[in-house]
Amino acid sequence: MKMTPLLSQFLLESRDFLDEIGTKLIALESEPDSNDLMNELFRLVHTLKGNSGLFDVPAMTRVLHAGEDLMDAVRNARLSYSQELADQLLATIDFVAVLLSDIEQTGEISSERTEPAEVLVRNLRQLIPAPSPDELDADADEPSFDPTTIPLPELSTVPETARMEAFRRSVMGSELFLIAYRPEAECFFKGEDPFYQVRQLPGLVWGHTQAREPWPPLLELDCYRCNLDFHLLAASTRSEVDEHFRYTPEQAHIQALSAFALVIPQGQSNGGPVYADFVDEALKLLHAGDVQGLADASRVMLELSAPGLWLSSALRWLQLIIEVAPEERTLLERLITSLTSSSTAELTDWAAQTHVPTPTDTAVTESEPATRLSDIDQQRLTEILAVQSEILALSESTDGLPGRLQACAATIAACLANLGEPAAELDEALAAALELNSAQPLAEWLAALREGMAPVATTAPAPTSAAATPPATAPAPAFERRSSPAMEPEAKFGRRAEDNVSGKVLKVDQTKIDRLMNLIGEMIVAKNALPYLAKRAEDEFGTRELGREIKTQYAVINRIAEEMQDSIMQVRMMPVSFVFQRFPRLVRDISRKLGKQVELVLEGEDTEADKNVIEALADPLIHIVRNSLDHGLEVPEVRQASGKPPTGQLRIRASQESDRVMIEISDDGGGINPTIIKRKAYEKGVLDEAQLERITDQEAVQLVFAARFSTVDEITDLSGRGVGMDVVRTAIDKVGGSIDLHSQVGEGTTIRLSLPLSMAVTHVMVFTSDGQNFAVPMDRVVETIRMPVTDIRTIKRSKTLSRRGKIIPLMAINELLAIPAEPQLNSAGEFTALVVRIDHQPVALMVDEFRGVMDVILKPLPGELARLKCYAGAALLGDGSVLIVLNPKELIEWA
Amino acid sequence: MAQRIFVIDDAATVRLYHRQILEGAGFEVHEAINGIEALEKVLLASTPFDLYLVDVNMPKQDGYGFLRELRQLDIRQAPAIMISTEAQAIDRVKAWEAGANFYLVKPIKPDALLGYVHLLLGAGGTA
Structure with missing residues (x-):
């Protein structure tokens, strides 16, 4: 525990309480019958225990709890005050004082205290007389117990399949209930069988048990007391559920649910790209009322996505809703738009507001609720x-x-x-x-x-759920275990948990891990052959059944392979501190040499990325830092003259944003002067006169990345060794990263690097042109568009498009690749184009058709072909064909 | 203007805990260590408080006593949450009769506390 103001306040106050408890105990020895003293003592112990509950100090809380129970017994005259009792209580406060010192000195309670704590708890509890049977009964029959205090489970913990089943039944007319059932601890003595009770619940969809209090050590466990809470999801009717719990209404917290509240897509959010064109297309289909088209499109997308992804989960919901409640347009639309952000927030907020989908309810669902509550x-x-x-x-x-x-x-x-x-x-x-x-x-x-x-429509039809539910879609209510693998994303990455146990760390030769990585790469490619096989089984051999079975099997293998890949990639993850740790020394040495005062701030050192990425990062990063020290930060005199503190600041910050690592290097130095850059660029022939006129300051600053460009006249032995920022850019490009520079004269320079978490697989967008498959890396892709041919404008013999008020150049991929074919149009007379980003400028590439996004293992082209820069590499597809991955930047410059 | 929450609890640790959570969410927090001090502060306050967090068990005057007197004052009445510990089940009827509007059980997790506080202040949800 860290020493926070709250913790020190707790320690301080606890000491006061202990002193006061001690004084009161001594006072009690002289007047053992004083009720006031007794009550006051109880209050003190009670408050102290309550305070300890704010911190993670179970030993203290347990001991004080026992002490409190003992005081309670004395106070209620179930036990008379005795010398032994006083001794035990004094021992308790002494022990608590020891625990407090532990926390003061080390921030936590020593593990040696566990044993004595248990002994003390036992001793204290032994003094408490067991409640008489009368008291037990009185407690048990307490009529005012309020079932709404039984905590309900979070809906998100209910497995997706169960929620989907409940959704189906709701559409068919059942009402939905989330129930927390807490049987009495003594229920077994009353002939009750909570488990049977639960199994018999009409319309049970899902159930789960949970210990209501942490299980005590085995020795203390009383197996005749029921310590279980049952969490249930049922599709039934209110009257049936109430009837079912009629003898024990105070033990069941029954909450009616809206079916929409069940629509909670779950899964990994950073595994998939945003299928921008899918979202657009799906919305178009939806607005056009083409439900079948939407169903088909989402099915295709689902097949392309790993089942564990958030995206896939959202798509499964989409399919379900299309199937059973296609009239829920607003819900469908929300679900589709949520794909762009992979976030449920908007969806659930909205769902919480809306009602069970009944045909009469559409008025409600179509209007926006005024406010949203989760x-x-x-x-x-x-x-x-x-x-x-x-x-x-x-x-x-x-x-x-x-x-x-x-x-x-x-x-x-x-x-x-x-x-x-x-x-x-x-x-x-x-x-x-x-x-x-x-x-x-x-x-x-x-x-x-x-x-x-009330979230359930009061006009719900009366038929019993049994009659309303076709037997075909109603599997026997199954009791599912909570620990389904899909629900524990943490568990997949076992490494983290094991890392903490130093004895269990295994040192492995890196080549072995690389071999595993290669193997899983091949496995992923090999498994991609199965869908082709399934298609062949269907098309060529006419056995649809077999085709479907292959597809099912493919889904399983796909899931395992992806999890395996994830796990192996996790093993290769390294923190950026591996690179960062060199900087304090480097910065100190260099700044001394240059007579500058620099404070280095490192942030996010524990951000992790693949080992190859981290290694590839080291050199560019050192170069950038050197540049900053050399050209960016000024000597103290200059800084003071411009009103800045003499010590400059260099900040290096790493963070993870979805599947990318972001590194930001910023200094508060002089910044890059665009005028000087322009002049130099002109002198060196990087710019001609016309370009010099047109170029903006921000564009000029980007010129430092141009080849053979160096801004400083004298060559120092640090950064000016003829190695310019162009080398940095090339190195970052090579690992699939991007670099972004922002500079303000007099205020400093910020460089942002964005790198993939892993280089093992490359996300590519596949498209066809003249019947051949090509792909471009996804990190280049800005968007995919479909536009009527009539929207093409020709400016100075170049084709262009107008996109969001900007003119962007349009090129045909066929032309660039010297394929003698015209780009194909779709039936609506529209062409298809892929907008890619090249040096911060969007460029549209006309293609024939999109094939979707794929993860491939990119291999460089062999031999002489490797020198053709316009190809990023090649990948093997599942059907055995070769996919050429283009490098759009080189392709366009080369053409 | 920040909404004003009055935390009444004899334990300084609990007051600080609540203060940190509530101030972190942008509320103005006032404290009293028992019912009697709390009543004085209510009477002296230039603006009425927007919400009360009242511990059940306090020396001098407990939470029930404070609420009973609070509800007889001629001021703008605001919702009150009673706070009890799990060992001492609250007497609901007694709490409602005294003038509480809700109750929570200590220790209250920050998100739950903020959730209820926001709702009782009409400030929308938090989660």
Whole structure:
């Protein structure tokens, strides 16, 4: 634990409490019957225990809890005060004092204390007499126990298949309920069988058990007490569920659910690219009402995506909704647009607001809710309103009724504000209540409000769920274990957990891991042959059944292969600190040599990336840092003259953004002067006169990346060794990264590097041209577009497009590759183009058709062909054909 | 203007805990260490508080006592959350009769606390 103000406050206050408890205990020896002293002691121990609960100090909390229970027994006269009891309590406070010193000195409780803590707890508990049977019964029959205090499970922990099943049943007319059932601890003695009870629940879709308190050590475990909470998802009717729990209504927290709340796509969010064109196309299909087309498009996309991805999960939901509730346009649209961000936030917020999809409900789903509350907030809100009902239902004889009514009304008003509802009617109800000095009007108004808010349509059809559910789609309610692999993304990367156990770290020769990496690469390519095989089985041999089976098997192999690849890649991950650690020394040495004062700030050193990426990063990064020190940061005198602190700052920050590592190197030096750059560029022939006129300052600054460009006149032995920033750019390009420079004269320079997490697989966009497959790396792709031919404008004999107010050049890939064929148009007379980014400029490439995105193992072309820079490499496809991956930058410059 | 939350608890650690969470979310936090001090502060406050967090168990005057007196004051009444510990189940009826509007069980996780506080202040959800 870190020493925070909160922790020091806790330590300080705890000492005071211990002192006071000690004094009170001594005082109690002289007047053992004093109730006041007893109550005060209880309060002190109770508060101290409560405070300890804020920190992770289980030993202390357990001991104090036992002490508190003991004091409670004394206070309630179940036990009389004795010398032995005082001794034990004094021992307790001494022990707690030891624990506090532990925390003070080392920040945590020594592991040696566990044993004595257990002994102490046992001793304290032994003094507490077992409650008499009467008391037990009294406790058990406590009628006022409120089932809504039983915590409900988070919907996101319910497996996707179960949620989908529930969604289906809801569409078929069932109501949905999320239930937390907490049987009494003594239930076994009453002949109850909670497990049987749960299994018999009508319309049970999913169930799960959870220990309500942490399991005690085996020796202390009382196996005749029920320590389980049951979490259930049922598609049924309210009356059936209520009937089922009729004998124990206080043990079941039953919450009605909207089917939309179940639509929670889950999975890895950083595994897939954004299928921008799919989203556009899907929305188009949706708006055109082409549900079948949408179903087909999403199925194709789903087949292309790894099942563990968030994206795939969203697509599965999309398919389900298309299948069973195609009229839910808003939901479909939300789901499709959520694909661009791979984020559920918007979706769930919205879903929490909406109702069960019934045909009559469309008016609600189509209008935007005024405010959005998340699922959990929605639950809390319902809870708060339920309490207000309870309050208003109380007898009215107590004092301060007007004040209480006003407080209730204020609470309800807050709830309304959260929902974006007006409070005018509430004010009327409150005024009426105050006038009558009765809670009645307010209570009635609230009852009406809550009824209207109930997430389940009150007009739901009456048929029993059994009748409404076709037997074919209703598998026997299965009890699923919570630990399905898809739900534990952490578990996949076992390495992290094991890393902490130093004894279990294994040193492995890197070549062995590289071999594994190659093998899995081949495996991924090999498995891609299966879909082709399935297609052949269908098309050539006419056995659809076999084709489908191959596809199913492919899905399994695909999942395993991807997980395996993930795990192997994880093994190869290294923190950037591996490179960063050289900098403090480097910066110190160089800045001394140059007579500069520089403070180096490193951030995000534990960001991880593939070993190859980290290694490829080292040289460019050192070069950039040297450049900054040499040309960027000024000597102290110059800095002071321009009103800056004499010490310059150099900041290197690493962070992970989805599947990329971002490295930002920024200094607060002199920045790059665009005028000087322009002049130099002109002198060196990088720019001609016409270009010199046109170029903007920001563009000029980018010229430092141009080949053979160096901005400093005198060559120092540091950065000016004839190696310019062009080398840095080339090195970064080579590992599939990009570099971005931003500079402000007098304020400093910031360089941002964006690198892939791993170089093992390359994300490519595949397209066809004249019947051949080609691809470009995805990190170059800006967007894919389809536009009517008539939109092409010719400016000075060059084809261009107007895109978001910008003119971008348009080239045909056939022309660039010298393929003698015209680009093909689709039936609507539209051409297809891929917009790629080349040196920050978008360029559109006309192609024939898109084939989607693929992960390939990119191999450089062999022999002489390797010198053809316009090819990034080649990859083997699943059907055995070779895919040529183009390097659009070189291709365009070369042409 | 930041909404004003009044934290009434005898344990300094708990007050600091709540203060850190609530101030972190941009609320103005006021404290009292028992019901009597709390009432004084309520009466002296130039602007009424927007929400009360009241510990059940306090010396001098406990949470029930404070709320009973608070609700008899002629001020703009605001929602109150009672805070109890799990060992001492709260007496719901007694709490409602005293004038509480909700209750939470210590220790309260920061996100849950903020969630309920936001809702009770009509500030929309947090999650």
